[in-house]
Amino acid sequence: MRKTLWMAALLGLLAACGGNNGGGGNNGSSAPNTVAGLVTDIGTGARLSGVKVTVVGSSQTTTTDSRGEFILQNLPPGLVKVDLEKAGYAPGHGLAESTSSAQAIVVALKKEGTEQGYNPTQARTLFQRTEAGPYAVIFQPNSLNTADTNLRVVVTPLDPTKEDSALPGDLIAGGASPTPLAAVTFAEFSILDSQNRRINLKPGSSAIVELPIPPELRSRYKIGDKIHCYAYNPQTGRWEDFVEGTVERSSVDGTTPVLRASIRHFSWYGGAPAVQDQECVLVEVRNRFGPLADAVVTARPGLRAVTNRLGQAEITVEKGVPVNFTATKTYTDTFVDNHGNLIPKPGAKVIDIGRVYEDDLIGLDGKNYSRTPGPCPGSSVQLVRPAATNPLPIRVAPAPEGFFRANALLQPGGVAFMQLEKGIPNADGDLDNAEPAAGAKITISDNAGKTATLSELAPGTYFANNFDVEPGKRYTLNIDADGNGSIDGSGSAFALGNVAWSNLSNGGSYSAASLTATWSDSASAQPGYNALYQVSFQRNGGSGVSDMAFYLGSERTFQPRAQTDPPTPLAPGTYTVTLNAFCGAFSGGNLNISDNITGVGMQGQIYSIQPVNPITITLTL
Amino acid sequence: MVWTVIRYLPPALFGLLQLVGCSSSQQASHLVLVSQAGSSTVAVIDPVQGRTVKRITVGGLPHRMILNPDGSKVYVVLVGSQAVAEVDVRSLEVFRTFLTAPVPERRSDGTLIQPHFDQDAFSKTSCFACHNPGGAKPFIVGERPVGIAFSSDLNKLYVSHIRQGRLSEIDLLSAQVVRARNLPPSGAASEAVDVARVGSRLVVAMRPRQPSTEASAVRWLDEQTWQTLSEAPTGSDPAFVLPLEENALVSNFESNTLSLHAPASSPKSFTVTPGPLGMLKVAEGRVLSLNYYSNAVSLVDLVSGQVQNHQLELGSRIFVNPTHAALSPDGRLAYIVSSGTEGHLVVFDLERKGVTRAIPIDGLSFDVVVVRR
Missing domain, CATH: 2.60.40 (Immunoglobulin-like)
Structure with missing residues (x-):
């Protein structure tokens, strides 16, 4: 009997770890009709426990555990929509497919804005100010579907150039031929009555919202431009009610360029024009053992794809702009031992996550990754490219258990310098008991083929040798904070001009x-x-x-x-x-x-x- | 005789025959064309096969479409390319394009647009020739044409524009703009959002820049002289003008009404569910209103004033944001564009008053016409 068990364990180990030649041995076991999830705070990167997770259209609910994770099993096949609720945070929403292989929902929640009182019999402009400008909602009197006169309005701003992982759902015009939408500016609008119930507009009534154009996008969207606006519908898991908004000066401060639009339903709302200039990129998702099949890759701005048996997928992205790629691979009855091996264990759940932020697909290693103009042919069938192609690698590994904070300086005409700390985030997003984080792998790129790996001068202090920061150039950092092979966080900034x-x-x-x-x-x-x-x-x-x-x-x-x-x-x-x-x-x-x-488990600033x-x-x- | 043979076939074989009859090899007598604003294309849909059989690249942001009276050409307004594409129904190809306004030499700040000279943009017939995916930036350019109507003699097109309230007259023989005028605003209403012809008059819907709560206007013009005959206020965001004998029916997107206008008389109003956009005449005195924000349609009896509202749903699935509709040749079905980010062509049975089928199309699609095969 003992011999039989030993053999079974060995076979399981071999099945999980053996080979990376496309035979599926590197893919672990993954239960069908299962969705695992990880919920973090967009402001700190911290995992969030106690988040209520509700499957839309069913009574199935669960709560995130102390590691911010959850699992939903025995789901009906098809699109799974989940609502995520935690006090103090704007509502979150996630999507995944319930299919033959488990998928993951990785969602970041954003702390909600300041509550403001409102009597709905009055016309009023309420706003929440950020560094980008005032996010405003302009109410007409008696336009809300309530007789309660003691309402609280919460406006939660979201700058997609920095916080796109907190945006719900997929920013996609789907259907027969999917098109990515390019996020410009967003906010969540919550109106609560005295009993803490969510209130919305009366059917047929509308309000006007103003959302600042993020500073980084102001050269692209000028006063008078029209931008397509959408409201997120948690019931369908889609962005709907497309109307045109106009870029105008803020009615609050008279100067900030804002997207001004009409809204019919308070939820997540914002502007995102359809991406016209698209390209098809070949990506390859790998863990330390090799390529991974059935990994889900999402691109922003871009679409979603699932890797084939060679770990590759073609994915449509917007051409000529920075693109965030995130890959997840979900194992539901496998765990990773101390040596990094995948071990079958019924009931376990492991989500491997990897990210790549590419300002230009020349890439951090200076290579031109395989890509072709226009959208990828056929969204459902993933072609296997010849070996001569050069897929964009996305390395995945379990999300870090600790919390990392990065502080990176680009000195124009000088050096790139970064400090990395590990600790426990407090309510303000600062790290308690912070210690220098040694052993990270950090790369810097000028997005034109020049790249360097930062050297560790002292524990937690990293420096790019022989890498001159040129004034007026944009630089991207990709950070593997725990050194396990997957990118945990990334960001980019311009070096100042002269x-x-x-x-x-x-x-x-x-x-x-x-x-x-x-x-x-x-x-x-x-x-x-x-x-x-x-x-x-x-x-x-x-x-x-x-x-x-x-x-x-x-x-x-x-x-x-x-x-x-x-x-x-x-x-x-x-x-x-x-x-x-x-x-x-x-x-x-x-x-x-x-x-x-x-990133997941990390946060920071590059400036x-x-x-x-x-x-x-x-x-x- | 054939029926007799079939009646006596074994049930299994009869079922097989039925399957063959419903297979994808069967073709419809007509095709449905849908403007797909997000992908610069018009989708050609076979309603029997239930799929898009062809995609015609027409230009930037294709929206409104009209079919000429003999059914040989479809004119597609390219909001993002300042042009109209003429699609030949027989070949299902773009036969030609024509600009609805001149290519500008200068930007609004007065600076010269040098690439227009370098690339001889003035000789092009659509801005899409240069401003296309992968081409010159920005992708969306020009005066933003939206509304379209035929002249009385069917030899010209009238096109209204959002920017500057421009109205253009395009000669179909020469494919040239032969007359253009920036219509004077009515209060804050300066955008000519649609144009229709009612007899020898043109009806132009003028709206303020959106979003707005200020009034819009429905203006009647003499077709020959473009002199204003009369004007009446309407909701803040008129979306579409449907010509009906001597009247014009206007959908008011923000105020959830349809208003029936006749020259120099007060309009009659019909309340529908939120967000009326497109309208379709389904019988004498009866129209179908496509109500964008309520994911519903309204059947409106213009004589009795009776309004019946119907949700666009099939099973548990809701089809969101209907925009426009077209009638099947037998008049029994309405093909409705559900223009959410997940797009569908919804088949609505006008007798049963319900959705019978939904065919996937691109998200953010807009208008629809039915053509003979």
């Missing part, structure tokens, strides 16, 4: 009444480039309201004025004038900007800073 004063010089004398300070940035014409400039005028020895002026914004011109009502010219005198430029995500210098390195030497000038009457 910033200099245009019309001010040290020792110069200017009229306080007519001075408009201007400065130049050599990278300002780059598509997607969005620097913030911080300018201060401080009269030497002065501390009154007419002795100082301050600017923070993305324009490259500033008329210094005292903060009086109405604003008046600064007092004559000698002033110290400073100019600092920032690019990417940065928390410091009175700036607090959303993270731009994201570039350039202080211009302070100058002294004289302002005259």
Whole structure:
């Protein structure tokens, strides 16, 4: 009997680990009609326990465990839609197929915005401000489907250039010939009554919403442009109610470019035009043993595909823009032992996750990955390419158990430098008991074929040798935080251009009444480039309201004025004038900007800073 | 005689014959053409086979379509390419395209558009020649033509534009714009969102830039002179004008009504379920309203004022966001475009008043016409 058990275990081990030649030995066991899931916090990357998971259209529910994971079994075949609820977070939604092989739902939840009171008998504009600008909803009186006059409105903004993994469902115009949608700006609108029930618009009533265009996309979407808008329908798992919105100036602050549109149903809502310029990319999903069949690959902006027996899939993506690829492979009755081997164990669930962020498919290793213009032929049948092709590799492994935080600096004309810490995220998203994270594998690319692997100078401190950061170029980091072969987080940012004063010089004398300070940035014409400039005028020895002026914004011109009502010219005198430029995500210098390195179990910021030497000038009457 | 033979066939063989009869080799007497805005194509659907048998690339953002009276040509308005594509029904190919407004030399800020000179854009017949997937950016360009109607003599097309409220007249023989005018706004309503011809008059629906709560206008013009004859206010977002004998029926997308307009008289209003967009005349005095936001249709009796609403569902499946519909040749079925991100051509039985079938098409599709095979 013991011999039989030993043989069975050995056979199981061989079946799970043996070979990577397409025979299926590397694929572990995977139960049919099963969906496993992992839920994290988009702000910290932390796994979220106690999230209520409900299968839409059925009574089946479960809750995420202490590792943020759940499993749903014996599902009917077809599309599985789940709703995810946790107090303090905007509603989340996920999709997977219930099919012959288990699939995974990996969803990030976003902490909800601030609650605001509202009496629905009144017309009112409510908004939530972020670094991108005010996200607003404009109510007509008596347009909500309730008699309750004590409502709470929650607007949860979402910037898809940084937080796309919190967007529900697939951003796809599906049907006979699927087309990806390119996310521009989104928010979730929740209206709650006194009994905490969700309230919506009366049938036939509408409201107007305004969603800021993310700074990174403002060069692409101009005032007057039309953008397609959609509302997410949790019942169908699709984005619906397509209408056109218009890019206009915010009615709240009068300056921020916002997408203004009509909304008929409060849910997740936003703008996402259909992607016209598409290409078909060949990807290969592998774990440490080899290619993986039945792995699910999603691309943003792009479609979804499932790998064939050689671990390959063709997937349609938007051409010429950064694309996030995420691959998941789900084992439902297999586990990984301490040596990394897949061991069959009924009841276990393992989700391998891998990500690749590519600004351009030249790739981090400088290779041109196999791709062809236009959408992939036939969405259901995945072709097996000849061996000469060069598929984009996506390496998957179990998501890290710890939480990592990255802080990366791009020094224009200098170096790339990164610190990586591991710890336990607290409610603010900071790490408690943080320790340097050693052994990470980090690569940097200029998205034009130049690439480097960062060296570890000291535990948790990484540095790119012989890699000059060029001003005005965009750089991408892909981070394998635990060094297990799969990318855990990624992000990108521009290195600042060369910033200099245009019309001010040290020792110069200017009229306080007519001075408009201007400065130049050599990278300002780059598509997607969005620097913030911080300018201060401080009269030497002065501390009154007419002795100082301050600017923070993305324009490259500033008329210094005292903060009086109405604003008046600064007092004559000698002033110290400073100019600092920032690019990417940065928390410091009175700036607090959303993270731009994201992943499962990790979060962080990549940024570039350039202080211009302070100058002294004289302002005259 | 044939029927007699069939009656005495063994049941199993009879079933086999039925299967053969329903197999994909059977062809419909007509085809259904659907404009697929997301993929720059018109889908050709065989309603018997229940599938798209051909995709015709026509240009950017194809929306409204009209069939000429002899059924030989379909005109497809290319909202994103400032053009109309003429599709030959026999070959199911684009026969020609024509611009609905001139190719501009300068941008709105006054700067020269040098590529238009370098690539001789002024000789092109559709902006899609250059502004196509993989081509010049941006993909969507121009004055955004939307509405379309035939002239009384059927030799010209009238095309309305969203930008600048432009109305163009296109000679079908020369394929040239022979007359164009920016229509004066009515209050905030400056976008000419649709045009229809009612006898010797044109009816233009003017709306403010959306979203808006301000009033729109239905304007009657003399077809020959384009002089304004009369004007009446309507809901803030008129979507479509359906010509009906001496009247024009306007769908008001935001206020959930259809309004029946006659020149110089007060419109009569019919309330339907939220989001009326396209309309289809299904019998004398009866129209089908496609109600986008409510995933439903309304059968409206314009004489009695009676309105019957029907959800677009089959089993547990709901077909969302209906936009336009076309009648089958026998008048018993309405082919309805369900234009959600998961697109379907929904077959609606007008007698049973329910969905009988749904055929997958591209998401974000828009208009539909039926043509002879």
